[in-house]
Every structure is written in C-alpha cells, then in structure tokens.
Amino acid sequence: MAALGGFSRAAVVWGVASMSAGVVRETVLSTLREALEDARASGDLKLTTVPALVLDVPKKAALGDLATTVAMNLSATEHRDPREIAEIIAGRLRSHSEVLERIEVAPPGYINLTVKRDLWFRVLAEIEAQGEQYGGSSLGLGQRVLLEFVSANPTGPLHMGHGRGAAVGGALANLLRRVGYEVSTEYYINDAGRQMKLLAESVEARCRQLIGQDAAFPEEGYRGAYIDDLAKGFLAGRQAAGQDPLPAGPTESCGAWAYARMLEDIKADLDQFGLRFDTWVHERALFETGAVAQSLELLKARGHLFEQDGALWFRSTTFGDDKDRVIRKQDGEYTYLASDIAYHRDKLDRGYDLLINIWGADHHGYIPRMQAVVQAFGHPKDRLKVILVQIVNLLRGGRRVTMSKRAGDLITLREVVEEVGADAAKFIFLTRRADSQLDFDLEVAKQQSAENPVYYVQYAHARVASLFRVAAERGVPVPRTGEVDCSVLSSPDDLELMKPLAEYPALVEASAQALEPHRLTYYLQDLAARLHAYYYKHRILPPLLERELNGHDHLKPAAHDAEQERKGETLTPALTAARLCLFRSVQTVIRNGLAILGVSAPERM
RNA sequence: GCGCCCGUAGCUCAGUUGGAUAGAGCGUCGGGCUUCGAACCCGCAGGUCGCAGGUUCAAGUCCUGCCGGGCGCACCA
Known part of the structure; x- marks a missing residue:
C-alpha cells in the first residue's frame, strides 16, 4: 500500500525520476495516475486511500499489453462493484489516451490496456540512446550496500558451493549497482581460530612424514591431497634457500606459509572466475586492533552480556533468538561469535544502509543471532539481510560425482572452471533460485549445444x-x-x-x-x-x-x-x-x- | 521434540510479491536448412500445483493442521 495522499507525491516522483521501469510502463503508469486523479477530482471515486499502482503483463497477448487490477483493489474501500470502478477509470483513461490504443474492462474488474505502436518504437530509441546503461534505474540512489560473500576459510581450495556463492554474489553486486546502489563487495577471512591451527598442524605433520619422521596426523586435521602439495611446497622452498627442512617453531612457520599460500590460491581462483572483491577483512585484525574487546565492552554497557557458568554470554533472546549464545568459553577462548560481533559492528559503523551476507544454507540457524547483534547495536534487524545458498550436486552425465568430505578431496571450483569455463559455470549457478538445490552436470555444462x-x-x-x-x-x-x-x-x-x-x-x-x-x-x-x-x-x-x-x-x-x-x-x-x-x-x-x-x-x- | 526451507508435467525447475485458461528446458514422438550462423526453428503428448481445511471478489502464492524430504538446534568454524 502506498502512503495516503500518494498522488502529489507520485507526481513529484514522476517529475524527477528517470524512466526506471522503462518508457512504456512509466508512460502508462503516469496516464493511469492522471486518470485516477481526474476521477477523484470529479467525485466519481472517493479514493481516500491510494493502492499501489501495479501494471501486470496479461498472460495472453490477445488481452492487451498491460493490465491493472487497481479497480478490484479499490472495491473494498470504495464499497462498489469492481467492474463499476473499472469502467469509471477506463472512461477517464479514454479521455487522455494519446498513448493507449485500446482500453477494455474485463470481468471481474481488470482494465486491459493496449499500447500505441509509437510507444513501443520509443523503446528502440531509448535502448539506442542509453546503450549499456539501458535497464538501469535510480531505485537505490544514495544508498550504500555492503555485500559480503564467499568468505571461505583459507584452509583449503574453493569448492562448488563457494563457486555458487561467488556467482550469486557477483551477479547481485552488478544488479544492485545497476539500479543505483553504491555497492562494496567484501571477503571476510577467518584467519584467527582453531581452523587455522588445524591447517598448521596438518601441514607440519605432513612435512615431518615427508622427511621420514614419525609424526601423528592431527585427529581433525585436513586430509586433502592439497595438504601434501602445501607440505611439499614448503619443504621445497626451505631446500631452495639452503635451509633445514623444518625451522624452529615449525607449527607457526608451516601455518603462516600454508595460510599465505591458500589465500593466494583463493584469490587466483576468484580471479579466474572473474571476480574481484573491493575489500578483504581479516578476523585476526579484529582482535589485534581491539575491535573485539571494544565491541564486547559496548554490548556489556548496554546490558546485553552476562556471565554464567564461567562463560560470557550474549543475551540474544532479547531480540527473539531461541537461546542465549556463548561469546567467551570457560577456558577463556572466544567463540567465532565474538569476532562476528566485532565484524558486524564494524560494518555498521562504516555507515552502510544495508548489509547483505551470502551464506551456505546450513548456516540458516545463525540468522536470528546475527540479527540480534545488529539490533543490540541499535539498528533495525532488517539492516542485515542474509541470502542462503543451497548445496550444489555435482553430476557427470547424470551420475552423481561423489564428494568424499572425509578425505578432504572435494571437487574444486578451479577444476570445474578449467573444464567447463567460467561463463558456463556462472550461468548455470544462476539458473536456480539461490535457496534451492542445484544439480550441476559437468557434461551438460561443457556441451556446446541447446541443452546448455x-x-x-x-x-x-x-x-x-x-x-x-x-x-x-x-x-x-x-x-x-x-x-x-x-x-x-x-x-x-x-x-x-x-x-x-x-x-x-x-x-x-x-x-x-x-x-x-x-x-x-x-x-x-x-x-x-x-x-x-x-x-x-x-x-x-x-x-x-x-x-x-x-x-x-x-x-x-x-x-x-x-x-x-x-x-x-x-x-x-x-x-x-x-x-x-x-x-x-x-x-x-x-x-x-x-x-x-x-x-x-x-x-x- | 523445537525452528527454518522445500513438495508444481516422466526429470530438473520458473511462476512478475494475491490476479484471467499454471509456464520453460530436458526427455519421448513427428517435422524443417539452395543465399543472414541448424550451437537454430516448428508441432504433438504430458497437471486433482503433496493432502485437508480456512482467509479473499480472486490462492501455486497468505493462515492452520497433517503427510513426505532437506537443513539446523555446540562453551565447533
């Protein structure tokens, strides 16, 4: 529903706005507004409330080019038969129908409109004049959006799920920019927690095994073949520099090296996928700059934190979450939520009007707590929107390509892009709604035929x-x-x-x-x-x-x-x-x- | 058990934010290149929109309850 008194406001908007919905729709819409104004001015319609004016495209071309259901929507407030209202509006439309060829009322109250040919021809002129700008609008003008996506841990190569997120995020960034938003794309690097430690230990263990030492592999370590490559690369580098295979503080060294290497690979993969991020945020930096501590102080001052059982909690239930969440564990370690709090506070402080996060669908349970964080910092919960991306089933000729996560050998995005090309991969990732599962058949994606x-x-x-x-x-x-x-x-x-x-x-x-x-x-x-x-x-x-x-x-x-x-x-x-x-x-x-x-x-x- | 998402043609999925006789691709079957690209086009067949109620002038779309599937429900990321 539009606001009351929408006519004058609409007229103003019409005066300044570009042809955001295209020359045909905008022209017809303004004609429709004028017709309604006439009807109100003459007393034929009361129009105490103004419904949103929406133009539909009739399913059958024979019915007309555009249609409006405004008469049916007005029926309740006007206390009249929708058909009667439709006739009144249609009559007004006919009186200034420079742009309309045919105006017909159809039961139970549709107004079907056929546009004059000349108006269609203006579309061609508009496209020619605007060129690559055609399709743009001013919808989001003056609004800043932060779009965070992919954000895969730098503990392994990007896989198909990340690729889908990348395709959706990249397209969404372009789309939002197209309608006037100022969009920043951002990648958040989880480089502070336990996962990084496991990466370091995994690479170190593999290094030791490669140089003949008897080293136990960490229980929950990463077991993919890429760990071998990292270990070999590390050792090769040491050898080339004429150094001992393992330095003092081997875990830290292996970790730092592997991390840098993985991040480099991820950036290269994204580059190959045609994607560049505007900013990269390091989780580690949030701790080092004190952002985490400060954010928690602020929440504490606002009464959103409490201590219990030796742990520090965020009272997310205040904002509708199912349960309160631990921020600092009994052992004194922070949970990921602590840095996520600091990170999202940082995003909010940077003054964005809208934060969009793209997550794997298995993280849907985290939406309420992150929206609680946003509210705890005094912002409306809708300032954060989360787009969930469902899993990708990889097929080859209709048969499921099994992905054994235990062994850590997922099919990587790089392999797929090398096989089918970035264009095909992106397009196919975008052939389904983000939140529905997607079958990705390598044979089809590779095929240069109508199937593709x-x-x-x-x-x-x-x-x-x-x-x-x-x-x-x-x-x-x-x-x-x-x-x-x-x-x-x-x-x-x-x-x-x-x-x-x-x-x-x-x-x-x-x-x-x-x-x-x-x-x-x-x-x-x-x-x-x-x-x-x-x-x-x-x-x-x-x-x-x-x-x-x-x-x-x-x-x-x-x-x-x-x-x-x-x-x-x-x-x-x-x-x-x-x-x-x-x-x-x-x-x-x-x-x-x-x-x-x-x-x-x-x-x- | 609680929460979120999803059930639409044989298969995979769209469905313009509640509008008219529910669409597309693939698959099946049958047609179409002597001049611009056949990586294409045209046609046939295929549906109680999971089930049952409810709201509405109008429900694939909103509400409730079932049935079936996926995912979450950590002092892991």
Whole structure:
C-alpha cells in the first residue's frame, strides 16, 4: 500500500525520476495516475486511500499489453462493484489516451490496456540512446550496500558451493549497482581460530612424514591431497634457500606459509572466475586492533552480556533468538561469535544502509543471532539481510560425482572452471533460485549445444553480431533508430520481440528488490528464444542477386522467391533497416543482461 | 521434540510479491536448412500445483493442521 495522499507525491516522483521501469510502463503508469486523479477530482471515486499502482503483463497477448487490477483493489474501500470502478477509470483513461490504443474492462474488474505502436518504437530509441546503461534505474540512489560473500576459510581450495556463492554474489553486486546502489563487495577471512591451527598442524605433520619422521596426523586435521602439495611446497622452498627442512617453531612457520599460500590460491581462483572483491577483512585484525574487546565492552554497557557458568554470554533472546549464545568459553577462548560481533559492528559503523551476507544454507540457524547483534547495536534487524545458498550436486552425465568430505578431496571450483569455463559455470549457478538445490552436470555444462542454456543465450548474441558483419560486407547500412520508419515493425512477431525489451528495466528493478539475480537468466533465455524464432521466420538482409553470386547478370534465383513465399512477406529496404534496428536493440539488452550475470557476450563462437 | 526451507508435467525447475485458461528446458514422438550462423526453428503428448481445511471478489502464492524430504538446534568454524 502506498502512503495516503500518494498522488502529489507520485507526481513529484514522476517529475524527477528517470524512466526506471522503462518508457512504456512509466508512460502508462503516469496516464493511469492522471486518470485516477481526474476521477477523484470529479467525485466519481472517493479514493481516500491510494493502492499501489501495479501494471501486470496479461498472460495472453490477445488481452492487451498491460493490465491493472487497481479497480478490484479499490472495491473494498470504495464499497462498489469492481467492474463499476473499472469502467469509471477506463472512461477517464479514454479521455487522455494519446498513448493507449485500446482500453477494455474485463470481468471481474481488470482494465486491459493496449499500447500505441509509437510507444513501443520509443523503446528502440531509448535502448539506442542509453546503450549499456539501458535497464538501469535510480531505485537505490544514495544508498550504500555492503555485500559480503564467499568468505571461505583459507584452509583449503574453493569448492562448488563457494563457486555458487561467488556467482550469486557477483551477479547481485552488478544488479544492485545497476539500479543505483553504491555497492562494496567484501571477503571476510577467518584467519584467527582453531581452523587455522588445524591447517598448521596438518601441514607440519605432513612435512615431518615427508622427511621420514614419525609424526601423528592431527585427529581433525585436513586430509586433502592439497595438504601434501602445501607440505611439499614448503619443504621445497626451505631446500631452495639452503635451509633445514623444518625451522624452529615449525607449527607457526608451516601455518603462516600454508595460510599465505591458500589465500593466494583463493584469490587466483576468484580471479579466474572473474571476480574481484573491493575489500578483504581479516578476523585476526579484529582482535589485534581491539575491535573485539571494544565491541564486547559496548554490548556489556548496554546490558546485553552476562556471565554464567564461567562463560560470557550474549543475551540474544532479547531480540527473539531461541537461546542465549556463548561469546567467551570457560577456558577463556572466544567463540567465532565474538569476532562476528566485532565484524558486524564494524560494518555498521562504516555507515552502510544495508548489509547483505551470502551464506551456505546450513548456516540458516545463525540468522536470528546475527540479527540480534545488529539490533543490540541499535539498528533495525532488517539492516542485515542474509541470502542462503543451497548445496550444489555435482553430476557427470547424470551420475552423481561423489564428494568424499572425509578425505578432504572435494571437487574444486578451479577444476570445474578449467573444464567447463567460467561463463558456463556462472550461468548455470544462476539458473536456480539461490535457496534451492542445484544439480550441476559437468557434461551438460561443457556441451556446446541447446541443452546448455549459456550457449543458447550467447549464440543469440553472436548470431546478431554475425548478421551485422554480413551487412557490413554487403554494404547494407545499419541506420540509427531516428532515421528509420519503425511503423513497418507492426506485425505480431515484431511486437513479441519488442515487448520484452520494454520490460527489461522493470525486470532488473524487481530482481534487485527481491535480491534474486536468477530471474535474469530466465529472462535472457526467453529473449534469446524469441530472437531465434524471429530470425528463423524472417529475413533481415536483402538476398544477393545471382550476378553478385557468380558474376553473371541474371534474375534473382528461384530459391529466394521460394523462401520469400514460404515466409510470406516481401522484404523492402525499409523493412531491412527497421529490423536491423530492432536486432541491435535485442543484442544490446542481451549484452547488458549477461553483463549483470558476469557472463561474456561473444561476437563469435 | 523445537525452528527454518522445500513438495508444481516422466526429470530438473520458473511462476512478475494475491490476479484471467499454471509456464520453460530436458526427455519421448513427428517435422524443417539452395543465399543472414541448424550451437537454430516448428508441432504433438504430458497437471486433482503433496493432502485437508480456512482467509479473499480472486490462492501455486497468505493462515492452520497433517503427510513426505532437506537443513539446523555446540562453551565447533
């Protein structure tokens, strides 16, 4: 529900806002607002409350281009039959319908709108004018967002789960920036706790075994083959420097070396995945700078901490958590929660309007306590939003690739990216909602066919690029939209290709608001399908005459006539020009959409 | 036992924040390249949206209870 008196406010917004939902929606929406204002001014409707004005796309194209349910939503407050209200509004719409071709009321109170052709053509001009900016909006202008993701412990290589988180996070960052947010991406490195100690001990033990010492492997140590590599690398470095295999303080040395190496590898893996973080935060630093101690002091001063059974607790139940949580154990060690408190206080202190964390779904139980932390520091709990990413099932040709966690040999992200490529991996990671499980089939991801959605979409882009190359070869000019008579693009096929282009900005906004980048992948597959269908059905460029084909002056070959007949249309220069403009717009939108997903838009493939 | 998430076509999943006759890909079956990219297109078949109530003019979508699955419920990260 919009605020009361939404009309004047809406009018102001309309005055200053960019075409955030696209030229068609914005234009129709403002017309609808005017119609409602008229109805109120004349007393036909009371309109004491103003419902949010939403335009839907009817399921059937025959019903119209856009529809509104506002009459049905007003029925309760107006105490009238929705159909009656719809008629009143429809009447007002008809009185200033410069942009509307048809206005129809359908039971039980829909108002179906068909937009004038000229308005669709303006979309092409808008796309041409905005180029790679098309689809952007001012939704998040002036708002700062901190997006923390991946944040894998530097105790092993990144695996598929991290890859999915990376794909979602990267796409979300692009998406939010697209709608005006100022986004910082951040990676939090857990380099202070027990896990680091285990890494150190594991590498040290392997080193000792490699130099023939009888060393016991730590009970819960890391057993992956990469530990061997780390140990070998460490020893090789010592040897190259002419030093003894193990220095004094071997555990610390092994640990420091392995940690630095792992972090380097993680950064390299992310780089290979096309991902760069703006900032890296070290857990260790939170202890060293006193941030942890200070944060706990502050919470204590506010009465959110208490001591019991020799431990220090955070009273998270104050803010709706199931139980209170230990911060410092009986043995004096801090739990991870202590540093997480300091870390999130630090985030809040940096003045972000919104914190987004991307976590593995198995951590969902931690959301209430972290939101409790946010509230304990005096912020609304919604300032922290957590996106849960479900597990990835790795398949090869339909068969489950078993991942034995005990042995520590997970399939790494690096292996997968090397096998299928970063584009395919990213796109597939984004073909499902983040919080639903994902089957990732290596064979499908590698396959360059229709089964693989990323190639389907990229192919559409490359196909258009190819068309422009051929046009250039033949000397066919690609005009600007303003120089073209768009009215020849009035067939249903043309409109079915243009409509999604007009919807794109609204889709970007909705995806950003819902924090759901996967919607883009569905949209792009649909747009690519329309492009392919159109391309098959219609000819864009004029055919070569036979003399151009073989140097003899002759009539057009019969094959072309047959093709024209099959396609049931005659290609004119005006049609070629207009279709080239249309295709260029489709290409721009596909490129923009893929850019948000972090996937390349190749000219050739 | 308590909490969170999920049950939609044979399979994998979307479903525009409550709107009209529920969609796509894969798979099955059948069609389509002599000029621009067949990495493509067209068609057929496939559904009591887990079950039962409730709220609403309107429920795949919201509420309650069951059934079935996943994940959490640490003084581990």
